[in-house]
Amino acid sequence: MPFLVLDFPAFDPVIVSIGPFAIRWYALAYIFGILLGWLYARAIIRNETLWGGKAPMTVVDYDDFIVWVTLGIILGGRIGYVLFYNPAYFLAHPGEILQLWNGGMSFHGGFAGCVIAVLLFAWRREIPVLSLGDITCAVGPIGLCLGRLANFINGELWGRPSDVPWAMVFPNGGSQPRHPSQLYEAALEGVVLLLVLTFAIRAGALKRPGLVIGLFAIGYALARSFCEMFREPDAQLGFLFGGLTMGMLLSAPLFLAGLSFAVYALRQGSARRS
Numbered sequence: 001m002p003f004l005v006l007d008f009p010a011f012d013p014v015i016v017s018i019g020p021f022a023i024r025w026y027a028l029a030y031i032f033g034i035l036l037g038w039l040y041a042r043a044i045i046r047n048e049t050l051w052g053g054k055a056p057m058t059v060v061d062y063d064d065f066i067v068w069v070t071l072g073i074i075l076g077g078r079i080g081y082v083l084f085y086n087p088a089y090f091l092a093h094p095g096e097i098l099q100l101w102n103g104g105m106s107f108h109g110g111f112a113g114c115v116i117a118v119l120l121f122a123w124r125r126e127i128p129v130l131s132l133g134d135i136t137c138a139v140g141p142i143g144l145c146l147g148r149l150a151n152f153i154n155g156e157l158w159g160r161p162s163d164v165p166w167a168m169v170f171p172n173g174g175s176q177p178r179h180p181s182q183l184y185e186a187a188l189e190g191v192v193l194l195l196v197l198t199f200a201i202r203a204g205a206l207k208r209p210g211l212v213i214g215l216f217a218i219g220y221a222l223a224r225s226f227c228e229m230f231r232e233p234d235a236q237l238g239f240l241f242g243g244l245t246m247g248m249l250l251s252a253p254l255f256l257a258g259l260s261f262a263v264y265a266l267r268q269g270s271a272r273r274s
Contacts, residue, residue: 008168011153026065026198027092029150033143034073040139044201049078056131064071069136073143080109084246085234087248107144107224114140130265131211138197139215144220145190150208152182159184159230160163181231188223217258 015023041062043057081104082090082097090097118136122129151157158170161181164241167177196219197205197212205211228247237246 013154025153026150029146030073030143033146034066034070037139037142038062040142041135043110044135044138044206050204050206052200055204057125057127057135058069061125061127062135064125064265065132067123068117069114072115072117073110074113074145076113076116077107077110080106080112084109084250086236089236105147108254111201111254111256117183128209131206134206134209134212137213138201139270140216141190141197142195145186148182148186148190152180152186157182158232160232162230178232179230183225184230185224185227189220190229192218193223208265208268209269210261212264214258214260214262217254218262219258221255221258224248224251225255238254 011025013024015025017023042059044050045057045059045062047052078097084106086104115133116137118133119129121127122132145259155171155173157266158168158173159181161167161176162179163177164179167179168180168181169175195217197215200212200215205215225248229246229253231245231247233245240246240249
């Protein structure tokens, strides 16, 4: 037991409730993540300097796309959680699959949903798919950061037992102090990854279609795998092959895909010249 243990803040996961309706921090994180990402994407599209000329899509295109990607995030995230993390439970309780307010979203499933949305919308509007994917990945860390902060507020997805000075006793995590791993993920998957991608874009990454996608996938896979070393595995899964977690296993193919995208983009050279 560490000498000092931080008390978990007494957050109420419900911000306000009116009769049977309730607004939760978890839902608000998704709403603001999508809203702020959309505004940032519009700014990127308008900045011709970043593209070396006119962007290969319009702001109106992305305004229309936001509905598609929102559905991709929600449907993919939920389906991914059901299939990857708790299939037996939801097979026995199918009615709970739609109860999103109880939490339970998978990043890797949400990412797959985004990929499908990008492919379909780019085909429908005849927009370069890699460039649309680049913008979507560029703004993705905003939602990731807010989502992890919402996990912390909910007191879920806590870390492994620890004696570090900032360890916390989570309400549903037993009596042992634990790593606040949600905050680690918010910092690395959110803030740090956003800064890396912003720097890459300022350095001309958008002129090499697919490069931002690759950097995002590589960066997220590394950040998630690192944070998984401090995060308590889901109780229904525990540790898997060789002490790995489901998050680590799902991040491995993401890392390889990101590496492939980055290599392809760099080998193609700059698609646009300043």
